Each structure stands twice: as C-alpha cells, then as structure tokens.
Amino acid sequence: MRLKRVLLLALFVFIASCDGRPLYRRNGWGSATTETGDVKPNSYDKSGTEVIGPDGKPIVATGKTAISLVARSAASSVPRLSHQQWENTVKDLLQLPALPGQSKNFPDDPRGSLFGNNGALLSVSANQWTAYRNAAEAMGILVGSDAMAYKKLIPTGQNDIISIVKTFLKKAYRHPPTDDEVAQMVALYTSGTKLTGLSNATGAGFAAMITAALQSPNFIYRIELGTTSDSKYAFLNTYEIASRLSYAVWNTMPDATLFALADNEELAKADVFKTQALRLMKDPRGAALLKNIHLQGYAVNQFEAVKQDAKIYPETAGFDTGTLRNEAELFVNDVIVTQGKGITELFTAPYAFVSSKTAAAYEVSAVSAEPKKIDLDPTRRAGLMSQVAFLSNYSKTGGLTAIIKRGHYVAETILCGTFEGAPPSVDNDTQSTFKTNRERINALTGSGSCAGCHTTKINPPGFAMESFGPGGKWRTTESSGAALDVSGSFLLGTDTVKFDGPVELMKEITATSELHQCYVKKLIEALYGRYADVGDSNLIEVLGMASKLGMAPRDLFLYILSDPMMKLQAK
Amino acid sequence: MERRLFLKGTGGVIFGLPILESLFWARKAQAATTPPPYAIFLYQPMGPEKDTWWPSTTGKLTKDTLAGRGVEPLADYLDKLLIIKGLGHGNEEHFNAGDHGEGVAMTLSAARVDFGGGGETNAKSLGPSIDSVIAKALGGSPLNLGAPDGGGISISWSAAKVENAPEYDPLKAYKTLFPNGESKGTAPLVDDKAALRKGVNDLVRQQMKDLLANPQLSKNDKDRLELHMSNIRDLENTLLGDHIMPDADRNAIQAFKGDAWNSSSRATTPKMLADIIAIAAASGQKRVMTLQLGSYMLDTEYDISGVPHGGNWHEGVSHANDKTKLQQFDLLNQRNFAYLLKALSQYKFEDNGKTLLDYGLSTFIISLGFGAGHWRYDLPHIIAGSANGVIAQGQYLDLVPAGQQRNQKFVPTNRLFSSIGKAVGAAGTENFNAGTAPRDATVRLDQKGIIDQMFV
Known part of the structure; x- marks a missing residue:
C-alpha cells in the first residue's frame, strides 16, 4: 500500500465556488494524510484552522467559542433513516415515479431534533417496527406484481439470480453485501413464489427480496462504523462517506456516480x-x-397565524397560517437561495413578500393576492422578526403580544442560549392594573428566581419587539394609550447589548459572534445529523467569523461538508 | 366452568369465546384461567389546582369526599380507586427550579435526568421507564400514545437516553395495531403472511446479530439496536377472534383526518386514544400502555370540553396559579381518565361479574404537586383496578406521616413503580431505578422497596 506524506504547509484545500474561483483556504488540520486523502485522526484536535474569508483575508481560530456545546461523541454511528429519508431512498432504490407515501403510516418521530435527522434520537419502537414491516410488504408486492417495475431493477446483461441479488443489495445496503448476506437473500428470493403467492418467479423473487431488504438493519440504519479506527475515531470507508454526503445534501441514498467513486475509493x-x-x-x-x-x-415552518378580533385589529382580517408562512418562506428563499446572502440579511433586510392579505399590517398599498417583494420602511422593519408571520405567531389571542416568547426566540433560537426550566412563579399576574404589557411582564418575572434569566436575557429583546402589535402592525402606543418603551439592554456573554427599538436590536445582535456561531452550529447539526459538539469548536468559531463577514450560506455548507469530521466517527 | 370473555359492542351484542382457546389469555401456551394483568399509565402536565384536586378527607373514598373536588369525574369508580398522596421525585436535579423537561423525563422512570449540556428541552432519563421494563418482562413492548399539543419529551424510555416517542394520531395508532382491521371471526386470526415474515425475520435477526457484535458500537447505539431486535415479532395478531371495539368508536377513529399535532383535535383525540388502549388490552395486542395528555411545556388553554382557545398556559395559568382554569383542566383530564375506565369496563366476564378494569392497573399521574411552586412532592397519583385483587381499592392514602415536612419526607416514586411491577408480576422491577443516590443526601429518601400500604 502506498503512503503519501503531505506536509502541513502544503495542505491547501481549495473549493471552487460556482465561478471556479478559490473560495477559501484552510490548513492546520493535520500533518499527514493517507494515499486516499483521509486525514489522520491524531491531527484533528489541533487548533490553527485557517479560513480565507470573503474579504480575502485569513481567519484564524483562537480555540474559544462563545456558545455552549455538548461533549464529543454524542452522535450515533448507526443513525436510523428519518421518515423523509426512507421515502426518498425507497423511491430511488426501486426507481419509482413518485415517493411511495408509506411513511404517512409511520409513528411520528421524537421532536428533540431540530432537523428531524438526529440519528441518536431515532429508534425502532414496536410501532415503528410494525409500520416498517407493513410498508416493506406493500412495496414488495407493488414492484413484484408489476413486470415493468421489477425489470428496471435487473442489471443489464446479468439476469442470473446471484447478480440480481448482489446488485440490488448493494444499492439497498449502500455497500456491497457480504457473501453470507447474498446467500441468505438468494434463498429467500428463490422461495419467492411459495412465500408471496405471486406466480411469476422473478416477480415473486423481487417481492420477497424487497420485503426483506427494506426491513434489514443495513437499509434502515445508515451504518457508519468505519473499517479501521484508533482510540478516538473510526475512519469511514468510501461507501460510508458516499452515504453520509448523499444523505447530508440530498437526503437520500448515493447515486451511481457516488457509488462508482466509492467502488474505486x-x-x-x-x-x-x-x-x-x-x-x-x-x-x-x-x-x-x-x-x-x-x-x-x-x-x-412552524409559524402560525394567531387569530385576533378583526374589529380591533383589522389588519389581521386576511391572516391565515398558509398565507403568512408562505410569505415568510418566500423571504427566506429570496435572501438565502436567490440572493445568496447570509444570516445577517435574514434578520436585517428591510423588505418582505406582501400580498393583499398582509398589506394592511405592513401599511403598504394593496397589492395582488399573489405575494410580491416590497421594500419596507428601513427605520421600522428589519428582517424575519419584523414580518407578520413571526409577529402573529408570537402573539396571544386577545391582543396581547407574547413578549417572553419573542424574547425567548432571540435568546434561544437565534443566540443558542439554554435555559434550564422556568423557575417557580410569583403569583402576581394581575394584568388589569398594568398600563403596558411590558409592565405586566416585569411584574411577573422581574423578581425572585425568575429574574435571573428573564430580566437579563429573555425579556429585553421581547420589549424591543413591542413596536409591533399582535398583527404585526407598527405602533407607538398600546391599546391602553400608554406610550411604549422599546429600549433596553441585555447581557450576552460578558458584553451588554443596548438598543432602542427593533431595528437597532437586530443591528446589534447580528453583529455578535453568538448569532453567527449559533447559525454555524445549526448548519453542522443539519448536515451531520447530530448535535454540534466541542470537537467542532474551531469550525464553529472560524465559520462564525466568516458568516459575520458575509460568507454565503452555500459556501459555509461546502466548508462544513469538507471538514475532516465528515470522514470520521467520534467514539 | 370454562371462563369466557365477553366483549360488548354498542349495539348490545355480546360476543363470547372460550378463554382457553384464545392466544391472548393463553399466550405462550400458558393455561391461564384469568386474564394476565396489564398496566396503563396516563400523564397530565404541569400540576393540579392543589387545594381542590384531592378528596376532602383521607381514608375510605365516598361520593361525599369526591364531591366538588378535581377527582369528582371518577365518582362512578369509587370502589376501584386508590388515590395516593405523598409521592415525589427523589432524583430531581433541579429541585424547585425545574419541572418541564426534567419532570416529564422522570415521570415514569424515577431516574436521574441528563441534560446533555443543554436545557430542559434536552432532558433525557438515565434509566428505562416502568412501562418499558414491565412490557419487556411480560414479553412485549409498550404502546405509547399522546394527545395533541404535545411534542418534546416523552414519558417513555426503553433504556437510558433512548426515548419511545408517543404516537399522536389515532388512525395511525389503530392501523399499527390492526393493519387489516379488527377480526370478527371466531378463531384467532391466522397470519397468511406467516411464512414470508418468518423467513424475513430470520434474515433480519441474523443481520442484527452481526451488527450488534461490532465492537465500535456505542452503548447508546447498542441500546437502540437491542430495542429494535426485541421488537421483531414472528407471530402478530395473536388476538382474540371476537375482540371488537364499539362501532361508533372505531368509525370515529377511522374517520380521523385531523392534524394529530394540532391542538384543535384536543377535545376528541384523548378519547379515541383511550378506546385504542382498551381494545389493545382486550385483544391482547399489548400489556402495557401509556397516554401522555399534553406536552411537557403545555401552552394551550382549554375550556371544560377540551376545546382549545388561546395559548398562555405556562405563564398565564400555571405560573399565575389561575385556580379557575386549573380546576377546569383537572376536571377535563379526569373526565378523560373516567372515559378510559369506562372503555375498560365494557369488556366483561360472564361468571364473576368482573371487567377488564379489574384485571389490570391504570395509573394516572401528574408530575408536579403545584405548578406555580414547581413542587416535586405531593405528586397526584390515582390507581384504578386491582390487578385481580392484589392492590387495595376504595381508599385515599397519604404516605407522609402527620406532622412531617411534606417536601422532605415524601416517598420517591421509585417505590410506587416497584409496587406496580410486583402487582402485575413483572420480574426485574424490584428497587426500580433506585441505583442513584438522591441528591439531597441529608434527607436520604429511601428509593428501595415497595409501598406496603398499597397492597391488600
């Protein structure tokens, strides 16, 4: 076996962006690679990652992140397919014209995972097992009873049973099957007629094989155990790398190109x-x-239109969840995909997609029923949190704005703060004696053990958002007539963030490291299907800085996908 | 005389079949003369109205002691109930600062909770929950269901940090249990796919075994794979041939088209899920079942019929100690519990007048003693049924001796679960999850043993 040493300083990694220019450069991960380019594990923990940011200057990690991370090795090396992955994979494996739709009968997965793909949380409960079995049987009969369907799965020029089984299992398992696995499946295949009741031997063979393969752990789990390892990491083989990359980006099994590149390593x-x-x-x-x-x-994707009395809040008369959510999604797509802008723009851009149903809330002249991109007053509106979908969702029926929830969104969803449970209450919620909602919330949470989190972290950003009523309309007074106070400050790490109103709030928090690191942490969780952990600290720090400098999300994605951890599994 | 199980439909038709012929009662070829016990657990989030929930006096339960109280909807089942005060979480890390994620994660495990470096939303039980342990001991797996407005953390754990997500959709839950509908034949359902399933399972088991032998697997991964392995079953639908749910109930479930996660279906789905639990027990599909009536961080308000309106429960009701709304919610949940008891009672035995309710234990739990104060003690617990005469009934029991500080001298729920495990004959439930030392070392609450007063 050939081994090629690569010097530290010579390890320049280039990723071409769309126009082919070098996107960023990194080094410092390690002192050696194998001939296949695998980074040796002992080098992984070294700091000194270097990234060329969008301004052309290198970014160097200090080894300190501002946000909390879980311990290493919280990930699963046998993550179960999510329901969406199951659907996509079965469609591709069986070459179906559409998604099979079987997962609608699967039990809902636990919701602890932000992106629904955290393998450590996905198990095969008794209900899930039964649902898998029922779905596998249905797919077996579907394909096995349709000659056009199963003939597509026979490799060209190789219609002997062993070749059929080997070819199918390699795709189903995302790696070549062992001889024992082939032998077992051939036995089942050849008993197909007896087992399935189908008369055509090939169709029956496929029915039995599909039924079994879709219940195999090799199909249900994305096995990423590696073939070699050291004390800290297992090194994924090329089939596992292909699978991990394919599920990370496409949420399905590898295609023919990836399989071929796995075959030849x-x-x-x-x-x-x-x-x-x-x-x-x-x-x-x-x-x-x-x-x-x-x-x-x-x-x-969880924002909902909260119903308000249209006599008091006429701007909400046309609200429904579908409309509001669609307009917010159009905005996100425009910023991130169409414009290729980053998280700063997502929370500061002063425009929205507005339709005749939401025009009144934005106080713009009526537009068509189809949402259109409209520039808004930049002294009032800044990004996603100033749009009606967010503002309506975080309001309460009856006209109260949900100050705590709006603030909590900033503190937890945007800044990745963690809060260990709400403290016991002081029983003093007598709303009628307060002129403003801010006063009410201060009275409810401003003292005792609540105050620790509420006054310093959660409530202040919610106060800034009081500029928007329950229907998202700009306001300077409450319905009581009392003037609003939308100024405040809160602690972020050791810094104090000060603001007066929502635009200033968004400007301030998009300038923090916490916001950008939190963003990168989410991207890692999404692409790796596990919680970001302490081993990702350097990556989070440097890419957080790159994001702050305006690196496009797709470029951040490519950097994360190119990280050595993509080919390793922490023990 | 040969004992026969009767299952009654809404039309008054009574079906009967020889008990010894059924695969349910004679599961694993045991010649049972009585139905084997089962265990059901229900969970209500975020604390009761503590001053009005409990019966007015301890001792024998009467209509008078229940009148006007949070448990009044159970009045028809007075002599089937054991209401227990004085239970608490002996392993709580946060004490009064935390319920929510921690409280729900330990509701059925009584084990220490891990937060994985995150907050309450990441809470994970460090031990299996009692439903999983009993189910395993009895040779099966639990049925875990939840009512809408749920999400977040489950009450059921198959092992440390391995969560059993509840099913919220009544139609999905029904179809999972009865993929081909309920059988109306007179013989146990014969599985026409048995040969294929056996062949597939043999192949899958071998692959699971090979995978489990891989030394690179973490403990967590191994637990998950073992859970999967334990759920592979060769013979399904080992049912009573004549089990049947009242048609109206089945029709309602089969017509369910709502979003199971949408709280708009909150008024109806708990009852559908209760019907499914009852038929699962009656048919022998399941011996252990859970029903989570709301999420760990409930934030929807309901009227007395269960219709949601507004979303401010956590802050505006629980923390604000809004007594009126808390009382309404208590009554709503007890009505749903009473509905389950009624559903179990409709499966009757001809020769002794007993019903399926008598043969198992249905335990209703609230995981806080007082929401606004986040009390980890005086957690409301009601057990209905006696596991065929094993557990005392018709009583309201206070486990904390008079004059003692209730927040220090409560009985850890570990002992309740050990007692339930013993009552239903589940091996391996002795000293349930009592391995970790309590954090409050000065108090040293004893987590070991059973609660003698619960037994006849």
Whole structure:
C-alpha cells in the first residue's frame, strides 16, 4: 500500500465556488494524510484552522467559542433513516415515479431534533417496527406484481439470480453485501413464489427480496462504523462517506456516480470529495436543502397565524397560517437561495413578500393576492422578526403580544442560549392594573428566581419587539394609550447589548459572534445529523467569523461538508 | 366452568369465546384461567389546582369526599380507586427550579435526568421507564400514545437516553395495531403472511446479530439496536377472534383526518386514544400502555370540553396559579381518565361479574404537586383496578406521616413503580431505578422497596 506524506504547509484545500474561483483556504488540520486523502485522526484536535474569508483575508481560530456545546461523541454511528429519508431512498432504490407515501403510516418521530435527522434520537419502537414491516410488504408486492417495475431493477446483461441479488443489495445496503448476506437473500428470493403467492418467479423473487431488504438493519440504519479506527475515531470507508454526503445534501441514498467513486475509493481523495460535494450542492436538491435548513433552523415552518378580533385589529382580517408562512418562506428563499446572502440579511433586510392579505399590517398599498417583494420602511422593519408571520405567531389571542416568547426566540433560537426550566412563579399576574404589557411582564418575572434569566436575557429583546402589535402592525402606543418603551439592554456573554427599538436590536445582535456561531452550529447539526459538539469548536468559531463577514450560506455548507469530521466517527 | 370473555359492542351484542382457546389469555401456551394483568399509565402536565384536586378527607373514598373536588369525574369508580398522596421525585436535579423537561423525563422512570449540556428541552432519563421494563418482562413492548399539543419529551424510555416517542394520531395508532382491521371471526386470526415474515425475520435477526457484535458500537447505539431486535415479532395478531371495539368508536377513529399535532383535535383525540388502549388490552395486542395528555411545556388553554382557545398556559395559568382554569383542566383530564375506565369496563366476564378494569392497573399521574411552586412532592397519583385483587381499592392514602415536612419526607416514586411491577408480576422491577443516590443526601429518601400500604 502506498503512503503519501503531505506536509502541513502544503495542505491547501481549495473549493471552487460556482465561478471556479478559490473560495477559501484552510490548513492546520493535520500533518499527514493517507494515499486516499483521509486525514489522520491524531491531527484533528489541533487548533490553527485557517479560513480565507470573503474579504480575502485569513481567519484564524483562537480555540474559544462563545456558545455552549455538548461533549464529543454524542452522535450515533448507526443513525436510523428519518421518515423523509426512507421515502426518498425507497423511491430511488426501486426507481419509482413518485415517493411511495408509506411513511404517512409511520409513528411520528421524537421532536428533540431540530432537523428531524438526529440519528441518536431515532429508534425502532414496536410501532415503528410494525409500520416498517407493513410498508416493506406493500412495496414488495407493488414492484413484484408489476413486470415493468421489477425489470428496471435487473442489471443489464446479468439476469442470473446471484447478480440480481448482489446488485440490488448493494444499492439497498449502500455497500456491497457480504457473501453470507447474498446467500441468505438468494434463498429467500428463490422461495419467492411459495412465500408471496405471486406466480411469476422473478416477480415473486423481487417481492420477497424487497420485503426483506427494506426491513434489514443495513437499509434502515445508515451504518457508519468505519473499517479501521484508533482510540478516538473510526475512519469511514468510501461507501460510508458516499452515504453520509448523499444523505447530508440530498437526503437520500448515493447515486451511481457516488457509488462508482466509492467502488474505486476515489471518494476518499479530498479534491474528488469536494468536487462531489459541490455537484450535489448545485443540484436543485442542494438548493432545497439550503432553504429548508433555514426554515427549520429558525422555526419558520412552524409559524402560525394567531387569530385576533378583526374589529380591533383589522389588519389581521386576511391572516391565515398558509398565507403568512408562505410569505415568510418566500423571504427566506429570496435572501438565502436567490440572493445568496447570509444570516445577517435574514434578520436585517428591510423588505418582505406582501400580498393583499398582509398589506394592511405592513401599511403598504394593496397589492395582488399573489405575494410580491416590497421594500419596507428601513427605520421600522428589519428582517424575519419584523414580518407578520413571526409577529402573529408570537402573539396571544386577545391582543396581547407574547413578549417572553419573542424574547425567548432571540435568546434561544437565534443566540443558542439554554435555559434550564422556568423557575417557580410569583403569583402576581394581575394584568388589569398594568398600563403596558411590558409592565405586566416585569411584574411577573422581574423578581425572585425568575429574574435571573428573564430580566437579563429573555425579556429585553421581547420589549424591543413591542413596536409591533399582535398583527404585526407598527405602533407607538398600546391599546391602553400608554406610550411604549422599546429600549433596553441585555447581557450576552460578558458584553451588554443596548438598543432602542427593533431595528437597532437586530443591528446589534447580528453583529455578535453568538448569532453567527449559533447559525454555524445549526448548519453542522443539519448536515451531520447530530448535535454540534466541542470537537467542532474551531469550525464553529472560524465559520462564525466568516458568516459575520458575509460568507454565503452555500459556501459555509461546502466548508462544513469538507471538514475532516465528515470522514470520521467520534467514539 | 370454562371462563369466557365477553366483549360488548354498542349495539348490545355480546360476543363470547372460550378463554382457553384464545392466544391472548393463553399466550405462550400458558393455561391461564384469568386474564394476565396489564398496566396503563396516563400523564397530565404541569400540576393540579392543589387545594381542590384531592378528596376532602383521607381514608375510605365516598361520593361525599369526591364531591366538588378535581377527582369528582371518577365518582362512578369509587370502589376501584386508590388515590395516593405523598409521592415525589427523589432524583430531581433541579429541585424547585425545574419541572418541564426534567419532570416529564422522570415521570415514569424515577431516574436521574441528563441534560446533555443543554436545557430542559434536552432532558433525557438515565434509566428505562416502568412501562418499558414491565412490557419487556411480560414479553412485549409498550404502546405509547399522546394527545395533541404535545411534542418534546416523552414519558417513555426503553433504556437510558433512548426515548419511545408517543404516537399522536389515532388512525395511525389503530392501523399499527390492526393493519387489516379488527377480526370478527371466531378463531384467532391466522397470519397468511406467516411464512414470508418468518423467513424475513430470520434474515433480519441474523443481520442484527452481526451488527450488534461490532465492537465500535456505542452503548447508546447498542441500546437502540437491542430495542429494535426485541421488537421483531414472528407471530402478530395473536388476538382474540371476537375482540371488537364499539362501532361508533372505531368509525370515529377511522374517520380521523385531523392534524394529530394540532391542538384543535384536543377535545376528541384523548378519547379515541383511550378506546385504542382498551381494545389493545382486550385483544391482547399489548400489556402495557401509556397516554401522555399534553406536552411537557403545555401552552394551550382549554375550556371544560377540551376545546382549545388561546395559548398562555405556562405563564398565564400555571405560573399565575389561575385556580379557575386549573380546576377546569383537572376536571377535563379526569373526565378523560373516567372515559378510559369506562372503555375498560365494557369488556366483561360472564361468571364473576368482573371487567377488564379489574384485571389490570391504570395509573394516572401528574408530575408536579403545584405548578406555580414547581413542587416535586405531593405528586397526584390515582390507581384504578386491582390487578385481580392484589392492590387495595376504595381508599385515599397519604404516605407522609402527620406532622412531617411534606417536601422532605415524601416517598420517591421509585417505590410506587416497584409496587406496580410486583402487582402485575413483572420480574426485574424490584428497587426500580433506585441505583442513584438522591441528591439531597441529608434527607436520604429511601428509593428501595415497595409501598406496603398499597397492597391488600
């Protein structure tokens, strides 16, 4: 076996952006690679990562992140397919014209995972097992009873049973099956007629094989155990790398190109891997990933229109969840995918997609029923949190704005703060005696053990958002007539963030390291299917800085995908 | 005389079949003369109205002691109930500063909770929950269901940090149990796919075994794979041939088209899920079931019919100690509990007048004693049924001796679960999750043993 030493300073990694220019440079991960380009594990923990930011200057990690991270090795090396991954994979494996739709009968997965793909949280409960079995049987019969369908799965010029089984299992398992696995499946295949009741031997064979393969742990789990390891890491083989990359970007099994590059082990080479990462990202599925990660990461796909009395809040008369959510999603897609801008713009850009149903809330002249991109008053509106979908969602029926929830969104969703449970209450919520909602919240949470989190972290950003009523309309007074106080400050690490109103708030927090590191942390969780952990500290720090400097999300994605951890599994 | 199980439909038709012929009661070829016990657990989030929830006096339960109280909807089942005061979380890390994630994660495990460096939303039990342990001991797996407005952390854990997510959708839950509908034949359902399933399972088991032998697997991954392995079943639908749910109930479930995560279905789905739990027990599909009535961080308000309006529960009701709304919510949940008890009671035995309710234990739990104060003690617990005469009934029991400080001398729920495990004959539930030393070392609450007063 050939071994090639690569000097530290010679380890320049280039990723080409769309126009082919070098996007960033990094080094410092390690002193040696194998011939296949795998980074040796002992070098992984070294600091000194260098990134060339969008301004052309190198960014160097200090080894300190501002946000909290969980311990290393919280990840699973056998993550179960998410329901969406199951659907996509079965469609591709069986070459179906559309998604099979079987997962609608699967039990809902636990919601502890932001992106629904954290393998450590996904298990096969009794209900899930039954649902998998039922779905596998249905797919087996579907394909096995349709000659046109199963003939597509027979490799050209290789219609002997062993070749059929080997070819199918390699795709189903995302790696070549062992001889024992082939022998077992051949036995089942040849008993197909007896077991399935189908008369055609090939169709029956496929029915039995599909039924079994879709229940195999090799299909249900993305096995990333590696073939070699040291005390800290397992090194993924090229099939596992192909699978991890494909599920990260496309949420499905590898395609023929990735399989071929896994077969000849080319995928282990850094440049080949990066070319493939870019290919996947440039595909429409890569663009969909870009959008969806931002929708999920910032809960946009959960925003709901909260009903208000249209006599008191006429601007809400046309609100419904579908409309509001759609307009917010159009905005996210425009910023991130169309414009290629980053998280700063997402929370500061003074425009929105507005339709006749929401025009009154934005106080712009009526536009069509179809949402259109409209520039808004930049002294009032700044990004996602000043849009009606967010503002309506974080209000309460009856006209109260949800100060705590709006503030909590900033503190937890945007800044990745963690709060260990609400403290016991002081029983003094007598709303009628307060002129403003701010006073009410101060009275409710401003003293005792609540105050520790509420007055310093949660409530202040919520106060800034009081400039917007429950329907998202700009206001300077409350319905009581009392003037609003939308100024405040809160602690972020050791710094104090001061603001007067929502635009200033967004300007201030988008300038913090916490916001950008939190963003990178979410991207890592989405792409790796695990929580970002302490081992990602340097990556989070440097990419947080790059994000702050305006690096485009797709470029951040490529950097994360190119990280050595993509090919390693922490123990 | 041969004991027969009768299952009654809404039309008054009574079906019967020889008990010894059913695979349920005679599961694993045991010649049972009585139904084996089952265990059901229900969970209500965020604390009761503490001054009005409990019966007015301890001792024997009467209509008078329940009148006007939070448990009044259970009045028809007075002589089937054991209401227990004085239970608490002996392993709580946050004490009064935390319920929510921590409280729900330990509701059925009574184990220490890990937060993974995050907040309450990351809370994970460090031990399996009692439903999983009993189910495993009885040779099966639990059925975990939840009502809408849920999400977040489950009450059920198959192992440390391995969560069993509840199913919220009644139609999905029904279809999972009865993929081909309920059988109306007279013989146990014969599985026409048995040969294929056996062949597939043999292949899958071998692959699971090979995978489990890989030394690179972490403990967490191993636990997850073992859970999967334990759920592979060769013979499904080992049901009573004549089990049948009242048609109206089944029709309602089969017509369910709502978003199971949408709280708009809150008024109806708890009852549908209760019907599914009852038929799961009656048919022998499941021996252990859970029903989570709301999320760990409930934030929807309901009227007395269960119809949601507004979303401010945590702050505006629980923390603000809004007694009127808390009382309404208590009554709403007890009505749902009473509905389950009614559903269990409709499966009757001909020769002794007993019902399925008598043969198991249905335990209702609230994981806080007082929401606004985040009390980890005086957690409301009601057990209905006696596991065929094992558990005392018709009583309101206070476990904390008079004059003692209730927040220091409560009985850890570990002992309750050990007692329930013993009552239903589940091995391995002795000293349930009592391994970790309590944080309050000065008090040293004893987590070991059972609660003698619970037994007849």
